Amino acid sequence: MSEILFGTNPVTEVINANRRQIFEVYFQADKGQTSNAELYQRCQVQKVACHLVDKSKLDALSKEGRHQGVVAKVSQYPYLSEPDLKNFPPKATLIACDSISDPQNLGAICRSAFVFGVDALIFPKDRSAEINATVAKASAGAIEHLKIARITNLARTLENLKEDGFWVYAAEAQSENNLNSFDFADRTVVVLGSEGEGIRPLVRKMCDESFCIPQTGHFNSLNVAQAATVIFYQISCSKIFPKN
Numbered sequence: 001m002s003e004i005l006f007g008t009n010p011v012t013e014v015i016n017a018n019r020r021q022i023f024e025v026y027f028q029a030d031k032g033q034t035s036n037a038e039l040y041q042r043c044q045v046q047k048v049a050c051h052l053v054d055k056s057k058l059d060a061l062s063k064e065g066r067h068q069g070v071v072a073k074v075s076q077y078p079y080l081s082e083p084d085l086k087n088f089p090p091k092a093t094l095i096a097c098d099s100i101s102d103p104q105n106l107g108a109i110c111r112s113a114f115v116f117g118v119d120a121l122i123f124p125k126d127r128s129a130e131i132n133a134t135v136a137k138a139s140a141g142a143i144e145h146l147k148i149a150r151i152t153n154l155a156r157t158l159e160n161l162k163e164d165g166f167w168v169y170a171a172e173a174q175s176e177n178n179l180n181s182f183d184f185a186d187r188t189v190v191v192l193g194s195e196g197e198g199i200r201p202l203v204r205k206m207c208d209e210s211f212c213i214p215q216t217g218h219f220n221s222l223n224v225a226q227a228a229t230v231i232f233y234q235i236s237c238s239k240i241f242p243k244n
Contacts, residue, residue, distance in 0.1 A: 107138020
């Protein structure tokens with residue numbers, strides 16, 4: 001089975017990460033010049049099958065996505081299995097995404113997670129976006145360097161992680177606890193809910209504590225991806241510069 005990736009960053013990062021097989025890469029040829037010339041040369045050096053095609057071919061392959069002149073056929077995304085979630089070091093930060101179905105939001109979350117050193121993302125097979133070309137594009141290729149698990153039952157997975165020494169935090173706007181007040185545990189899981197429904201009740205029951213992001217505005221002005229960036233930054237700072 002193959003998948004499509006499109007855009008300069010996603011295709012570049014799938015090569016850099018070297019975790020997937022690259023079957024073919026299609027480049028837009030325009031007036032005798034190859035778009036993404038450096039990437040084209042790199043693919044040739046690595047003996048990847050390259051094709052020079054017109055824009056209409058790339059439009060069709062990417063289903064009218066913003067391909068920036070390059071589309072790749074690659075093997076399926078290498079998800080972690082549930083047993084892999086037992087193999088994290090004594091200090092680890094995991095992010096559990098509950099029912100985040102917008103691929104643009106999921107991609108942006110992945111991008112921020114990579115920047116701030118999140119060890120892995122977890123999300124359910126149902127009621128969630130899957131890793132696809134849109135998520136890859138929104139993440140600027142960061143998904144290729146992340147560990148991501150798709151699991152069957154998020155509440156049960158959180159329960160198992162708690163048994164392995166993880167402390168589970170719910171990020172929710174109505175919490176009375178300020179994000180800035182926490183020294184996060186060495187083994188941390190943060191649960192992010194969907195913008196419409198928040199965290200589902202069974203998943204929320206698995207959380208040990210909750211926090212909110214302090215805001216000065218009069219309405220909840222951050223979407224889940226923006227909120228995730230703030231949270232990841234704060235967790236990173238709290239572990240580098242603990243308060244106690």
